[in-house]
Amino acid sequence: MSQPATPTRAWRQLTLVPMALALLSAACSSAPPVAPLHERLGGVQGIESISSAMIQRMATDPRTRRTFDGINLRTISASIAAYLCKVADGPCVYEGETMRNAHADLKLGGSEFDTTVQILREELDRAGVGEGAKNELLRRLAPSRRDIVTADR
Template identity: 45%
Template sequence: MKPLLALALALAAPLATAQPAPRTVLPGTAPLPADDKLYQALGGRDAIQAFTDDFYDSMLADPRLAPFFDGINMKHLKRVLADYFCVVAGGPCVYDGVDMKNAHAHLGLSKGDFNALVEHLQRAMARAGVPFATQNRLLARLAPSHRDIVTR
């Protein structure tokens, strides 16, 4: 699945310049697109919450990633990340969490950790029936956060 990450990173730059007028801004990010087509393609807020819950459940079952979540309020984290995905997708949600850099600074995540995280997200979206092209559209919008999440 690593080629998909490379594809998502490659797609991120053109998307950043080709978007319509900004809709909202997440902490520490550039303005997001004004349309909600990706949000609709993902199935809306409930569908995003469902694949986000599955995403976290699968990461917690992965011995490579589970230690990063020790002592974390998973119910809160699942809601906040679903809101983040929703906003990134152009949906009407409000993200009230911290920016990605501050949220992950203390974790010491490597490129391998990040790639494992992306694989779990892709699998969760696939299990939720999100079409492959739609998965890639979300990953492309999330790709710039890589530089804030990977710290070692």
Template identity: 30%
Template sequence: MRFPILAALALGLFATAPAEAASLYTRLGGQDALVAVVDDFVANVAADKRINGFFARADIPRLKRRLVQQICAGTGGPCHYQGRDMKTAHAGMGIRKVHFAALVQDLQKTLHKFKVPMREQKELLAILGPMQKDIVAH
């Protein structure tokens, strides 16, 4: 008689155990949310006179697709980034720390607009931040 009671207690414990933490991709809202964020972010960059010149000749639809892929892959989503590495993609552009900081500000503006919680913002910036060494000219 004890075994069914112990089994029921054990099942109850497993049923109430917290689920494995969701990926950042999931917590950000998945693919549709990433597309919306990237669309808004790219619009911010286009309006930002400090850096929009770097994107004057860019294929914007392709850029958006690559950004979504990159963020999706970096946050644990099902995507595979198909673009060039950051060093190659930004070689010879003359991007400085001030430009990179402007880009981050534009992203933060978008994240605030979409009310992305601070924890997720910090995690996302921690994933994207290390790219600075490959993007900024030394």
């Protein structure tokens, strides 16, 4: 005669293993909390060095340097850092002009804007900013194109 199938203690414990693994896997696969954008850009210091590198390049690149004659690069770099930090929900105070007012006299064209975005993209890459944070920042800046670009060139 065979024994009734009463689960042993060891067997009962064994059935708990898949359950525990399922719970663990659910916990691990739930999306980790995403840090605020300004932190993912390297914090205030990271944003300052990205802005500084961006402005240095804009002021020397033949495709963008046209409007930089007589501009104090340290001042504009600090202002752009504060602006980008603010756009990225950071703890900075931006006291400059609106994008429309700041660029109105410069009569900037679409190609100057697009080159600037390309320079910023490259500097974000160089700083080791991740794809997600880089694209999020560029997505937030994109609507300013219609305020900054006021000429055909």
